[in-house]
Amino acid sequence: MHPFTLSRPVDARDAIAVHSGDPQSAFIAGGTDLIGLMKDRATLPAHLLDINALPMASIDARPDGSLQIGALARMSDVAAHPSVRERCPVIAESLLFAASGQLRNMASIGGNIMQRTRCAYFRDYDGLPCNKRAPGSGCSALRGLNRGHAIFGWSESCVATHPSDLAVALAALDAIVHVRNGAGDRAIPFADFHRLPGDTPENDNVLERGELIVALEVPPRTESRASHYLKVRDRQSYEFALVSTAAAVATDGRAIRSARLAMGGVAHRPWRLAAAEAALRGLSLDDDARLKTAIAQSFKDARSLTHNAFKIELAQRCALRALQTAGARA
Ligand SMILES: Cc1cc2nc3c(=O)[nH]c(=O)nc-3n(C[C@H](O)[C@H](O)[C@H](O)COP(=O)(O)OP(=O)(O)OC[C@H]3O[C@@H](n4cnc5c(N)ncnc54)[C@H](O)[C@@H]3O)c2cc1C
Numbered sequence: 001m002h003p004f005t006l007s008r009p010v011d012a013r014d015a016i017a018v019h020s021g022d023p024q025s026a027f028i029a030g031g032t033d034l035i036g037l038m039k040d041r042a043t044l045p046a047h048l049l050d051i052n053a054l055p056m057a058s059i060d061a062r063p064d065g066s067l068q069i070g071a072l073a074r075m076s077d078v079a080a081h082p083s084v085r086e087r088c089p090v091i092a093e094s095l096l097f098a099a100s101g102q103l104r105n106m107a108s109i110g111g112n113i114m115q116r117t118r119c120a121y122f123r124d125y126d127g128l129p130c131n132k133r134a135p136g137s138g139c140s141a142l143r144g145l146n147r148g149h150a151i152f153g154w155s156e157s158c159v160a161t162h163p164s165d166l167a168v169a170l171a172a173l174d175a176i177v178h179v180r181n182g183a184g185d186r187a188i189p190f191a192d193f194h195r196l197p198g199d200t201p202e203n204d205n206v207l208e209r210g211e212l213i214v215a216l217e218v219p220p221r222t223e224s225r226a227s228h229y230l231k232v233r234d235r236q237s238y239e240f241a242l243v244s245t246a247a248a249v250a251t252d253g254r255a256i257r258s259a260r261l262a263m264g265g266v267a268h269r270p271w272r273l274a275a276a277e278a279a280l281r282g283l284s285l286d287d288d289a290r291l292k293t294a295i296a297q298s299f300k301d302a303r304s305l306t307h308n309a310f311k312i313e314l315a316q317r318c319a320l321r322a323l324q325t326a327g328a329r330a
C-alpha cells in the first residue's frame with residue numbers, strides 16, 4: 001500500500017486551502033473508491049484530507065419541492081429518505097441498485113459522482129497502455145476487450161464509460177452540483193459536470209484543484225414523481241451497469257406530455273436522450289412501435305466497438321421499458 005498522511009479538517013475553508021495548495025492531497029469521504037484506486041496504484045496521493053467531520057450530510061426536502069442533499073450524505077440514507085422516495089423514486093432506485101448494503105452505508109453522494117471508470121485496463125494495471133492512467137500512452141480498450149465500453153461520445157484516446165448509477169438519475173432531472181473553492185461558491189449544471197474523453201481522458205469532470213462538492217440540488221420537475229431507474233447487468237446484484245436508463249415522465253392520461261431520459265453504461269458521462277425526448281411528446285405510452293421509433297432518434301450517432309454492438313439494441317429496449325414503467329406511476 002502506498003504510504004500517506006491523514007488529517008481531519010473541521011472547517012471547509014481549511015480543507016479547501018490545503019487541497020488547493022498541495023497537488024499531492026486528496027479529499028476522502030467513504031473511501032470506497034479512493035482506497036481501491038490507491039491499492040490499484042491508479043492514484044497515489046501523499047496526503048488524505050478526511051472530510052467526514054464537515055457539516056455536509058443533511059438531506060433537506062424543501063417547500064418548493066426541491067431536494068438539497070449534502071455531499072457527505074450516505075447512499076443508504078438518501079435511498080431510504082421518505083421525501084427522496086416520494087419526490088424522485090428514480091434517485092432512490094439508482095442508489096438501491098448500486099454496490100452492496102455495506103458499501104452504501106459507507107459511500108457518500110459526493111464521492112459517488114466522483115468515482116472513476118471500471119475499465120479493467122485502468123483498474124487492474126498490468127503495464128498495458130491507458131491514457132486515463134498514463135496520458136499519452138494509448139488506449140488498450142479501443143482494440144482490446146471493450147464489451148462494457150462506450151457507444152456514444154468516445155474518442156480514439158478513451159472509450160471508457162462512467163460507472164455511477166446515481167449520476168444517471170441526476171442527469172435526467174437536471175440536478176445542480178454545488179461546489180466551494182477559495183474564491184466562494186459555484187453551481188455547476190449536472191450536464192456540464194462530467195466530461196467526454198476527447199484528447200484528455202485523464203480528466204473525468206470539470207472540478208478543479210481546491211474545489212469541494214458541498215451539496216447536490218435536485219430542482220422540482222413535473223416529471224420526477226413518475227420516474228424509474230432500470231439497470232441491466234451481467235448479474236442481478238453487486239454489479240455495474242451494462243446499460244441503464246433513468247426515465248421520468250409527465251402525462252395527460254396515457255399521452256406523454258414530457259419525458260426525461262438519461263442512460264448509463266453507454267458513454268464517458270451520463271448520456272441524455274434529447275432527440276428521443278422531443279420525439280416522444282404526445283405519443284401514447286401504450287404505442288410500442290411509435291415509442292421505439294422515437295427512442296431510435298437518439299441512437300443515430302451510436303458507434304459500437306469490436307465487442308459491444310449488442311449495447312445499441314439493448315440500450316433502446318432498456319429505455320423503452322424504463323419509460324413505460326415510469327409512465328405506469330403517473
Ligand atoms: C465492489 C464495488 C461495487 C460498486 N458498485 C457500484 C454500482 O453498482 N453503482 C455505483 O454507482 N457505484 C458502485 N460502486 C462505487 C461506489 O458507489 C463508490 O465507491 C462510492 O459512491 C464513492 O463514495 P465514497 O464516499 O466512498 O468516495 P471516496 O472513495 O471517499 O472518494 C471518491 C473520490 O471522490 C472524491 N471526493 C469525495 N468526496 C468529495 C467531495 N465532497 N468533493 C470533492 N471530491 C470528493 C475523492 O477525492 C475521490 O477522488 C461500487 C464500489 C465498489 C467498491
Ligand code: SF4
Nearest residue numbers: 119130139158159160
Ligand atoms: S478506455 Fe480509457 S480507461 Fe480504458 S484503457 Fe482506454 S484510456 Fe484507459
